[in-house]
Amino acid sequence: MRYVLLFLVFLAGLGAFWFLGGEKLLERVTEARVEQALLDNGAPVPLAECMAERLVDTLTIEQLLKLEKLAPQEGEGRLPSSATEAIARFNRVDDPEAVRALAGAGAGCSVSIIGDALKDRF
Template sequence: MRRTLLVILVVALAGLGLWGYFGGVEEVTQRRVEAALVDAGVPQEQAGCMAARMTERLTLNQLRKLERLGAQEGETATPLSSGEILARVRRVDDPEAVEVTATAAAICALGFGRRAQ
């Protein structure tokens, strides 16, 4: 019985390791970023493109900061202009996150970015 449990544990750990090694964590993160962008009003195609670029260039901590960003008192739930979007991103107080987000938005809006698969 003990040997069976040990084998199951080793196989489970190996499976998790392989999942992580082959991009499982990155894929989940990219999907979460894409969903958050869509919830914020970004069109699906552009959100997929932006999520791919953002997850390649930002740390998990930077992505979490952006994920927690929301409307403040007096703002609409969904930004109505690019100026409002940038004002909210600037609240993160992380110049790299602002630069990557703005660049990804511009590249993807112009159709130069690749779509996330």
């Protein structure tokens, strides 16, 4: 009887997740977490918003978690102090596709933000 009750609770939770748009809800939570991580690491708000959306659309949850390895370890500053340190951080990720997606999102969003700013001036 106890297992039947647990199973019913599990099914109710799964149904609520599906009914409330579980995949989209998970994507919104993930996007907010990625955006906050970018903000915590010094990205301006417009860049963090743009990059988070692109990264969540491109990468799996596992790849997004791998990007957390870019965070400074003990003795490292928030930003890499040299090209060697930056490369070492990228190597810690150990996922070339995730690093390419991060670089592509950063470059694409930067160009888009600059383009929007110039468009407003001219």
